[in-house]
Amino acid sequence: MSKGRIALIVSAVVLAVLMALLPKVIINKDKGGLATDGVAANRDQPAHxxxxxxxxxxxxxxxxxxxxxxxxxxxxxxxxxxxxxxxxxxxxxxxxxxxxxxxxxxxxxxxxxxxxxxxxxxxxxxxxxxxxxxxxxxxxxxxxxxxxxxxxxxxxxxxxxxxxxxxxxxxxxxxxxxxxxxxxxxxxxxxxxxxxxxxxxxxxxPKNEKALFNLGVLSMQSNQYDKAVDRFRELLVVNPAHVDGTFYLGVALAETGKKQEAQKAFLRVKELSKEPEVQASVDSYLEKLKSAN
The missing domain is CATH 1.25.40.10 (Tetratricopeptide repeat domain)
Known part of the structure; x- marks a missing residue:
């Protein structure tokens, strides 16, 4: 993950809200990390x-x-x-x-x-x-x-x-x-x-993690979830332990109606990261997927 110990902290429990929180800029500075998004860690930066x-x-x-x-x-x-x-x-x-x-x-x-x-x-x-x-x-x-x-x-x-x-x-x-x-x-x-x-x-x-990740999230921003799924799957072939890529794969899969696959992706996130914030966030999405069945 990125330098800021990125935690996938999401305040909402519905996928629609996650989409609203997606950034105008998605940047992956290090292999395996986000830089600016609705679930990124707070760097305690002032507004100005x-x-x-x-x-x-x-x-x-x-x-x-x-x-x-x-x-x-x-x-x-x-x-x-x-x-x-x-x-x-x-x-x-x-x-x-x-x-x-x-x-x-x-x-x-x-x-x-x-x-x-x-x-x-x-x-x-x-x-x-x-x-x-x-x-x-x-x-x-x-x-x-x-x-x-x-x-x-x-x-x-x-x-x-x-x-x-x-x-x-x-x-x-x-x-x-x-x-x-x-x-x-x-x-x-x-x-x-x-x-x-x-x-x-x-x-x-073709195996560049940063580019694959950013293209995947940009596809989500333009509601091209099928393309996003493809990008994140390519990314996970390169790096199966990419926490953020796995998380967003789950989101993209859920948006395309593939709820069982989305559930598997979220469960994989729980295996990859034991941070309490990550666990709580994923649990919220798993509960939402379960209630939607």
Whole structure:
């Protein structure tokens, strides 16, 4: 599962409500995990990340730590403040890269991924290359997946796009970067570009878990449940222990009227994950399927 210990927490017990909760953007950052959906784990992100200023064009640094991280410990705030002073005063480009890297790590520890992206981007400008651009892109992408507003999502998605395109210029075969780039387009004004990129990933690597998963959920969003079933089944051939893929297979099967198969999928989820939230969620769906018989 993904970094955030994704729990399939669903407040409703009917499949129709699950469909209403499906996201406008489904992103699977790691093999086996969701990033943004109605059942994803809460990252305790604020509705508006106060690190926002300056991230669209980098005309200025992120907000000062005392304003940005009310939940941070005094030691963390002190370290960030010291590193920011050092970063601003450092004249040696290579030394400044090291400070930027340290700052980015501090912000990652606080789940302030846009700020981490900002500093990784500063480092990439000094040391451009596939890996440095991807470090920055991945952090903006992480922030993008938790954006609370469409405006915020667009701004962070645009930043990630520019950087992922740099990654792909350096290495067109980087399928992870291409998949994440695709998902930034799905919620943009050009969603078909995202679909095209995902299909390119599948054409290159038919067993790519992230692409299969995202195509499956996107099929659900467009009410193409038969296609979703096919995608999730392909995914489970590649990774039979994919918890989220198994869960959504159950949902898609139920939507196509295959209740017995859906029940088997949900029972499999219970075998794969012993997290209480997952167990409770699946029990709710199993009870609904039972009452519908």
């Amino acid at each position: 990340d106060p690190n926002h200023p300056g991230h669209e064009d980098h005309a200025e640094e992120p907000a000062a730590p005392k304003d940005a991280h009310a939940a941070a410990s005094p030691a963390q705030l002190k370290k960030i403040a010291e590193l920011r002073v050092k970063f601003n005063q450092e004249s040696n480009p290579q030394a400044k890269v090291k400070v930027a890297d340290d700052l980015a790590k501090e912000y990652i520890a606080l789940a302030r991924h846009d700020s981490a992206g900002y500093y990784y981007e500063q480092a990439a400008q000094v040391r451009p290359g596939e890996k440095s651009f991807q470090k920055a892109a991945d952090q903006y992408f992480e922030a993008f997946t938790f954006a609370a507003t469409q405006e915020r999502s667009q701004a962070l998605g645009n930043k990630a796009q520019v950087l992922y395109e740099q990654v792909l210029k350096n290495n067109p075969a980087n399928l992870d970067a291409k998949t994440n780039l695709a998902m930034t387009f799905i919620s943009s004004s050009n969603p078909m570009k995202g679909i095209t990129l995902l299909r390119e990933v599948i054409a290159t690597d």
